[in-house]
Amino acid sequence: EPEVTQTPSHQVTQMGQEVILRCVPISNHLYFYWYRQILGQKVEFLVSFYNNEISEKSEIFDDQFSVERPDGSNFTLKIRSTKLEDSAMYFCASSVIRSTGELFFGEGSRLTVL
Amino acid sequence: GENVEQHPSTLSVQEGDSAVIKCTYSDSASNYFPWYKQELGKGPQLIIDIRSNVGEKKDQRIAVTLNKTAKHFSLHITETQPEDSAVYFCAASIREHRADSTGSNYKLTFGKGTLLTVNP
Numbered sequence: 001e002p003e004v005t006q007t008p009s010h011q012v013t014q015m016g017q018e019v020i021l022r023c024v025p026i027s028n029h030l031y032f033y034w035y036r037q038i039l040g041q042k043v044e045f046l047v048s049f050y051n052n053e054i055s056e057k058s059e060i061f062d063d064q065f066s067v068e069r070p071d072g073s074n075f076t077l078k079i080r081s082t083k084l085e086d087s088a089m090y091f092c093a094s095s096v097i098r099s100t101g102e103l104f105f106g107e108g109s110r111l112t113v114l
Numbered sequence: 115g116e117n118v119e120q121h122p123s124t125l126s127v128q129e130g131d132s133a134v135i136k137c138t139y140s141d142s143a144s145n146y147f148p149w150y151k152q153e154l155g156k157g158p159q160l161i162i163d164i165r166s167n168v169g170e171k172k173d174q175r176i177a178v179t180l181n182k183t184a185k186h187f188s189l190h191i192t193e194t195q196p197e198d199s200a201v202y203f204c205a206a207s208i209r210e211h212r213a214d215s216t217g218s219n220y221k222l223t224f225g226k227g228t229l230l231t232v233n234p
Contacts (some may be wrong), residue, residue, distance in 0.1 A: 028177055
């Protein structure tokens with residue numbers, strides 16, 4: 001069964017460092033998303049991406065965040081200068097077109113900022 | 115923007131009993147309501163969803179009901195089993211169709227989750 005894959009599964013970084021989280025969405029999907037989940041809290045929308053541009057972003061997704069689809073398969077989330085409060089589980093998701101609209105989530109990348 | 119409230123935050127039931135989780139939403143324009151199950155260390159996985167044009171949907175032991183007037187929807191799990199133990203999230207979304215028919219954008223607003231424990 002096709003799945004969304006994310007790397008790394010866990011990354012520890014120092015405050016102020018740049019981090020890139022990588023995702024390989026399901027191959028025939030057209031919409032890509034990043035969500036995050038701070039420990040014990042709800043899953044929060046960060047950004048959606050379609051046709052090589054951002055469709056929508058939340059207030060969390062400030063200038064420190066960027067997304068990119070550098071090739072035909074990868075979808076990346078970059079945090080330019082990490083802060084302690086960026087520590088969270090980051091989920092990539094993708095969705096297929098038309099009828100279902102189901103979002104398929106990856107297993108997440110846990111980011112710990114020290 | 116949309117706000118989704120979910121209750122209870124924790125729910126413990128005996129194996130074989132039913133479990134009910136309730137959510138309310140604030141934006142009357144929301145028209146898509148999925149439920150996700152998240153097992154420890156995994157990403158959320160869709161278990162059932164409902165659109166605003168129906169009031170109830172059932173899939174084996176799982177059912178979801180929607181009351182658009184009251185802006186609330188519920189997940190019902192019957193004959194619970196230990197493997198049903200997980201965190202369950204409700205979500206709401208406005209399905210935005212693209213004019214070129216290439217798909218729909220689903221920005222989901224999640225509830226805070228319910229930790230369901232099914233005791234054997």
